[in-house]
């Protein structure tokens with residue numbers, strides 16, 4: 039049976055672009071009310087005044103869905119709490135969380151500044167902790183919660199120049215393992231997804247032919263499964279044909 043989220047309220051962070059945007063659109067099309075979070079301002083050169091989050095909300099509304107934009111910076115606990123309170127006030131609960139906001143500050147370890155380390159840890163790891171913390175009490179109270187954390191193969195296997203990002207992503211897996219266990223008795227399921235998709239984060243790193251095969255929408259069904267009624271818990275799921283695509287392109291180009 040097709041997955042539905044009617045009556046459920048979701049927060050998707052970093053949903054102004056890329057993966058988060060695709061997940062927000064997908065969840066809304068399946069009946070969820072979606073808080074589209076992104077702290078980014080109006081797109082450069084777009085000529086419009088809408089922020090990326092507001093643009094995605096417009097897209098959802100045009101398709102008949104329900105959504106609100108929120109500009110909270112996930113690395114600011116007060117803003118994250120205010121976002122969760124607002125959603126709960128307007129729509130009664132927050133049932134689903136997709137923690138997806140992210141940035142990159144890639145540098146070789148020799149060149150990495152303290153600020154590069156701190157910023158990436160702040161957004162990915164501490165920001166994820168803040169988002170989970172802010173929804174946790176409500177989920178426990180209502181005996182229902184589904185949380186997906188966007189992680190990365192970089193956190194499991196490492197990527198050149200991503201000591202900060204890889205450490206943050208590995209930390210998110212560590213947090214997931216504990217939340218999954220502590221959430222069990224309250225029907226809160228917590229998982230990570232390690233996607234390979236073409237987004238602003240990857241477009242600088244990969245050849246164009248690989249990117250064409252790696253659309254963010256390809257990852258959304260896996261996220262929907264992990265947020266569904268029948269979700270497993272404590273899994274580290276990989277998703278996307280990306281790695282295969284990249285290897286193929288690199289082979290073809292003889293790199």
Ligand code: ADP
Nearest residue numbers: 052055056057077078111112139140237238239
């Ligand atoms: P990906 O889709 O691969 O996760 P993107 O760069 O396309 O990568 O999307 C990440 C999104 O996360 C961006 O839209 C960015 O504005 C957002 N983001 C980054 N940092 C924060 C933050 N501190 N709070 C909220 N959103 C953030």
